[in-house]
Amino acid sequence: MLSIKGLEAGYEESMVIREIDMDVKENQVICVMGRNGVGKSTLLKTIIGILHPKKGSIHYQSEDITNARSSSRAQKGIGYVPQGREIFPKLTVYENLLIGLEAGNQKKVDEKIYDYFPILKDFAKRNGGDLSGGQQQQLAIARALVSNPSFLLLDEPTEGIQPNIVQEIQDVIVDIKNTSATSMILVEQNLDFVKSVADYLYVIDHGLVVYENPIDQVKDDEVYRYLSV
Numbered sequence: 001m002l003s004i005k006g007l008e009a010g011y012e013e014s015m016v017i018r019e020i021d022m023d024v025k026e027n028q029v030i031c032v033m034g035r036n037g038v039g040k041s042t043l044l045k046t047i048i049g050i051l052h053p054k055k056g057s058i059h060y061q062s063e064d065i066t067n068a069r070s071s072s073r074a075q076k077g078i079g080y081v082p083q084g085r086e087i088f089p090k091l092t093v094y095e096n097l098l099i100g101l102e103a104g105n106q107k108k109v110d111e112k113i114y115d116y117f118p119i120l121k122d123f124a125k126r127n128g129g130d131l132s133g134g135q136q137q138q139l140a141i142a143r144a145l146v147s148n149p150s151f152l153l154l155d156e157p158t159e160g161i162q163p164n165i166v167q168e169i170q171d172v173i174v175d176i177k178n179t180s181a182t183s184m185i186l187v188e189q190n191l192d193f194v195k196s197v198a199d200y201l202y203v204i205d206h207g208l209v210v211y212e213n214p215i216d217q218v219k220d221d222e223v224y225r226y227l228s229v
C-alpha cells in the first residue's frame, strides 16, 4: 500500500533520514520508535510531502507520489496528525473539524467521530485553544479522521497526555484497525502503547532503520538498547 525506498531527507545541508526502506500493507499499523532527534518527525513530514526527499521514492497504492504536493497526498487519502497537534486555537472545535473535511473528499463530519471523542460534540463551540492538551490531541486526531483517510500518519499522539486519554486514543486506533482497511504509521515513545496497537515495529537511529520486527517477535531489551541515551 505504501512503499518507501532509499529515502533520504533533511533540512538544507543536513541529511536527517538516510536510506530508509519501509513497506506498509493495507490495514497494517506500523510503529516507529527512536531517541529524540533521530528523524521520526522528518520521516512523517516527508511522507506527507511537507518536506521533499533528496533521494529515494515513495509509492502509494502503486502510484509514485515522491514529488506530489501534500494537498494531493491528502486527496489520495493520506491523513496526518502532526506532533504538537497544530490545531487552530482561535477557531472553534467544529470549525477545526471542517478544515479537516477540506483536506479530503467527505462532505460532513461523520457521527462516528463523536462516538470516538464525545467531548468534541460537547465542546463544539469552544475555541480549540481553550481545550486541555489531551482534548486538543483528540481534536487533532478527529480532524484527520473526518476525511476518512485510508492511511494515517500519527506523530507522538500520546506525548504529554493523561493516562485516561491515552487509553481512549489507544481504543480508537484499535477500533479503526478492526473496522476498516486503514493503515497507519505511528511515531511513539511508549513501548507498551506500541505493543498494544502495532503489527510491526521499526526503530530508527541517526536516520537509519537499526531494528525491525513483527510486534510478536519484539524483545523489549533489544528495543530499549536503542532508546536509552
Ligand SMILES: Nc1ncnc2c1ncn2[C@@H]1O[C@H](COP(=O)(O)OP(=O)(O)OP(=O)(O)O)[C@@H](O)[C@H]1O
Pocket (backbone or CB within 6 Å): 011, 016, 034, 035, 036, 037, 038, 039, 040, 041, 042, 043, 083
Ligand atoms: N525545520 C528544521 N530545520 C532544521 N533542522 C530541523 C528542523 N526540524 C528538525 N530539525 C532537526 O532534524 C533532526 C531530526 O528532527 P526530528 O524532529 O525529525 O526528530 P524526532 O526523531 O521526531 O525527534 P523527537 O522525538 O524529539 O520529536 C534534529 O536534529 C532536529 O534538530
